[in-house]
Amino acid sequence: MNKDQARGGAGGHASPSRDIVYADYQSAKPVDPRVVEAMLPFMTERFGNPSSLHGVGDEATAALDDARVRVARFVGAQPDEIVFTSGATEANNLALIGYCRRNRRKGDHVLISEAEHISILNIAKVLEKEGFRVTRVPLDLYGRVSPQKLRARIVDETILVSLGWASNEIGTVQPIEEIAAMLDGTGVALHTDAVAAAGLLPIDVGTVPIGLMTLSSNDIYGPRGLGALYVRKGVQVAPVLVGGGQERGLRSGSEDLAAIVGMAAAADIMVAEMPAEVARIKAIRDRLVERVLAEIPDSHLNGHPEQRLPNNAHFRFDGVEGEAMVLSLRDAGIAVATGSACSSKTLEPSHTLISCGLLHEEAHGSLEFTFGRFSREDDVERIMAALPPVIERLRALSPLYRAKA
């Protein structure tokens, strides 16, 4: 991370510095200072290992049990349905690889969607190498999976459907409730990566019949390096990481108690503050969308107009490339992301945008704004002071852009 991002990431009340407008909350979130405060004792005086039999260990066990209760409450789960992991990527590995290995005798077919996070896509490739068949369900114009198209691809051998609750990229929210109800009782388990949705949409596994669900600590303003997998009672998974048998044998390794306590504190804050926070963030986002579409010609909103994460604004601008926009906005003190290939390690444009029906040149012109807890109302004014001249300058360079008369 460069120093600009670090400063911006710790903006708001964590740091009075407002040099940078940070509008890339989907990439990284600052840890809430209240969370840091809750964690600190567990790095020094309350350092015990829950596996130890002495009093110091017992105190750690009590803190771990308490944290599990609080994280479970955040999503409507039972405490013993929460398995702490090193992050969302590990939770996704445990969900897909662990479930498929454990349930292979039931079948060898898995469904994912074309909107999935790269970790799911790459885990699916590993499953294919292990002999499983993976089918990708296509998306509609707005990035949604149609329950009918999904159902049409279920075969007798299908054992698992993995579908992200919402896209971390274009922000589109999937009809998870409908799909969960459709799969309930069919013997096909549903895993959802809820990392992008948690803290922005209400999640209650008590009412939505989901089998497995991935959570990330940092995405609710907790520390990085921690995540959790919700495993519904009765859903069987094989461990992917083996060792001392912690987390009911599903995830070995001494628990990172400070981080777990941090995630619990972050979850508590969400339970208390989420409705008001989401309303505030959504107002900022709505204002940006309204102004960009009204003030910048040939600009488009990617993803669903309504069924989208309340913090996400994902645009494309005809005739302009994404990395060039990000670089120019960086010069203007604004931190944002793009789905352009030129910013990725693979040099491929966003698979989600291509699957929504965009052409390569259009997918390259995308720009993603994501707001969060420390975003401010005047961020939109600062973005709108910088963005139109950037687009205008890059269009003047571009052989692809011809303004409508």
Add this chain to the structure above:
Amino acid sequence: MKSTQYSEKTLDHFRNPRNVGILEGPNVAMGRVGNPVCGDLMEMYIEVEDDRIKDIRFQTFGCGSAVATSSMTTELVRGMTLDEALEVSRGDVADALDGLPPIKMHCSNLAADALHEAVKNWRAGIRPDDVGTEPVATSCAATGEAEPVEIAGLDDYEGKGVHRVVADPAALADQRVVVLDTGDAAAQTAIALTDHTARVVLMTTAKDPEVSAATRSALRLSDVKVLTEAQPLSLHGEGELERIRVHDLNEDEEYELTADAFVVLR
């Protein structure tokens, strides 16, 4: 190395590109190169006098290094003989910018290639207006004849995404509609569909849709996305149309376009 870790010189050429624009006149040639997957497109214009590059301009759609390498190339070769210009390599351009991130060396360093194209076009007598038409010259659309195209699966998907007539545009609401350019009626249908869905593509094998001047300007003002030099090859999908395999005639590459409806008027 991160893609954004550019040298100061690269950033300077990105922020303040030199020699942006186009050239016109009898002594001008143009070279165009692009990579559809990478998403870069560069046009390099040269004005030639006494076998030397008297003036040079560029237009680039692309990332930071695509813009910077274009700008640097124009600085490097102005005043050179054409033979000297042909010797300028991608490596020379990258060196002049104090290096590029490794991932950018291949994809976004096409400016030298665009320059070489321009010199070759000059020597072959190809002028800017002719660039890019060669690959399409053999297709039926370019000759103005509306011959039927062979598209695999057209009959199989009839009623399952393929429409030979659009009686009720509202029935295609919220669908990704690709309309094959078969003349003015197709273009008018495409324009009418934009009232019902956010995504309408008019696909033509030609460099421009084969329509009247009035329809052309209506298209320009509409929300129809015009996809040129694109030949549909085959239709795919699970029980209904989901993807169209397309041959990009300009780049001679194939790719798949996601679509729910394909309109080929009778």
